[in-house]
Amino acid sequence: MAAPRDQKRPQRKKTFIRKRICRFCADKTLTIDYKDVKILTSFIGDQGKIVPSRIFGNCAKHQRKCCEAIKRARQIALLPYSGTSRVVR
């Protein structure tokens, strides 16, 4: 016989929600610049993709600025469009 259906479902663990603050809103001295590769690289993933704001907690305004800067940096080959040079097969 199959197990009874009304078994207690495993309770979903309470997800720990850390309050994310937009880095650029918190620190007004930080500016988004397409030439500032150090900051921009923290916003792209391993594949060279732009990491969504829900992960880094950027506000919409700064995420937009960030995307723009990353795209600009890609154009002048400061950042990769895809893949990384770090991972070499």
Ligand SMILES: [Zn+2]
């Ligand atoms: Zn912000």
